[in-house]
Amino acid sequence: MPFHVLLEGMGTGPQIPAHLTRISISLITTSTDLTNKVVKGKVVQKGPLVSLAPDNFILKTVIQEEDSELNASSQNLSINVVLFGELAKNFSQGVNQEDMVVAAGFTMSKSPTVRKDNLHPFNLLLSGDDACIYVFRPKPPPDDRSLLANRRSSTLSAEVSRKTKVPKYTYVRLGDLTAGSVVNVYGVVVFFKQPFKSRGTDSCSILKITDQSNQNITCSIFCEKLEDHPKIFQIGDIVRMHRVKAQFFKDSISLVNTFGFSVVTFDGTVGGAMEPRTSSRSFHFNQEDRQTVEELRSWASSQALFPTVSAAIHLSAVQPKSYFDLNCQLLAKAPIDSTCILLRVWDGTRCPHTLLKVNVEPNVTEGPSSFSKEKENIIANVFVYDNHLDCARKLKLGSFLRIYNLRANPGHSNVPGLTSSHSVDHLAFHLHGGTSYGRGIQVLPEDSLDVQELKRVLEAFPHDDMNEPFDLNDSALLEVWSTPPELLERGDSPDMPLMTLSELKQCELSRVHHVRAQLRSYEPRRLHQALKLYCSKCTSMQEIPDEELVAGIFSEASSDYEPCNAPPWALLSAFLTDSPVSPDRALTLLLPRQLMSDVKTKGLIFLMGTTLEETYRLAASYQNIVPVRSSGREITLLDLSAPFLFRGRKRHYGCKQCSETVLRDPSAEGVKVIDEKVVAEVLGVQLLQCVLLMKLELQDATDTLEVFLWTHAESFFGVSAEDAAANQEAQNSIRQTMESLCPPGGSMDQHPWLDLFLTAYQTKDDVGQNQTCYQICQTTLIKPPPQNRTPTPPEPPPPPSPGSEITSAG
């Protein structure tokens, strides 16, 4: 196991092996011997778990060394740690910000982000069997074993807890309940019902719990608000309830909540994360509680209390006539009649039985009224009846659900809304009325394991029109990129009529259309991934080369030095560096004679023998730097994966395919101003243009639509791609724009409505099939939308108003 939790001050449990010795993070250099070394630090930043492929993850975190006696200096105490695979997953689940961790079995790499984040110049990499993380859990303070825990962080300082009056809770075993007493209990859930409306004022949850005393106790929980009910997702979950009253009913003891009731739920998996599920703003949770949960987990796992196979299955395993639970994503919904609503869901797997097709009027469907043929084949139609309608109506499109006790019904049944006859083995799914067998629907939290698994499977499905914004499909973008730009003509007039997204999809191509829509999601979420290099000659698009790759080209070129001759038009000036890394390296300046007079402000130098880092630093002092290398006594440009020109903070790249480089005098032929175009032309470089490329998902009342933002991206944002590549302010401006159009974590109500012009055009996919693509054009952000505005969606869309926040530049 590469992941251990250590309890501070506890003599039992996993320990850090004695042969490992700790070194200070500040002492890590390339020459450090890492054998049997560990580092220790506090988690000061914890990145998200990123899925690279099914069962392959990556996670980045920053740890900071705190104890000063070990630090050789106060420099470089914070370091990026990159975790891979299972370890990344365990870390994501088991470690919180502020936790103290020890890392062992790591390797090092140069940090490509050192200039940006100012952290340690190296990264620690943790992958493979040798990699290991130990997490320290603080021991409770001796004078008060109770800690006040906040929802997100598991501990608070002892000082705070001393100031706060903390009640001490005692818990009664389920075998020791006496009628009439108000108690606190722990239990493992062996049965539960979703909250349903009672005849009184509240909703009612029914659960049955058990513990080591082997009593099964039925609990009735009445709460007005749904969020105050126990958040139970599956049998085996562990609940802790405060202030429940024991009473006799039908010869046995049962529990009912009483005044001051609160409940916290934990996952029941042995070794699972201790993430509490509760609506309480603060609750008490100490070491004893942790231990109680662990004990219940391990006791339950030894008891065969419930079926070993979960009731939740994938669509691919559904048997006709069976009842099952389904984890799925909601794609669309439509009311059928006063007792029934249709939910269209998928889990990314294909049911072996043909699924029933349902025809519903497009204008009553919420979400897309149809999907690609391939996607339609794996979408399940779920009919939801009676008491579940309330819940179904509130569900948001795109949310992840668990539907309990779904029935797979073969055949036709006289379902309203069906327009044609269906053969008997077509499966439809019914969530029948009533609450028997826990029937109901629950929205799964985004961070749950079930949702993580669903997302992995759904990401693997070929990208269609409604995937979540995780699956940046670069090859799809590339295809579009290769579309000749002349297909994208300008529109005729800015006051053309508005149309809905679903009308747009029926329209002829190569015209400009005017729509009003909200931005539902966009890709890529990281701005640097939206920056690409475009060759106007061969119309290819490429990624901006990786920092480490470029550094490698520089270091290879400088280590490969051989004496060479200066061309007649230049002066060669070589000297030895005093760099501590490689003190005897020759650093060579090649100065074009005609540009020497004012080389710093308007001139150009050729530079040989520098590292990438040194080139950056020199670029601050020289207007134009062209890195060169020696090659068989000749001087040549570097490989074109590296920038061929540094101009201040900007770097310029050339197209490998279209360039025929040659070293020539840039000052020839009376050139007055030296810029990247002049230099590229003289050196035979086909200049690559820095561009922005994003994929946006628009939504209106009728449909959703994916559109690209590229040739008009710069005018849309009012920021040049080149600036976005070179300076932080430009990047911030784009980020703020996107966040105002698509507020992170906000509901769709908070997304402003946008007036946009779109062009439609065709391109070919992998197999030569025509596909229609859309692109935003002629649209400019005219003022930054204020935060937290909640415009009402127009339905049908009204004509464009001068007050709209985004409008056409016309």
Next chain:
DNA sequence: GGTTAGGGTTTG
């Protein structure tokens, strides 16, 4: 300061 429900498949 406390009614509601008190598990055990719709009938589409």
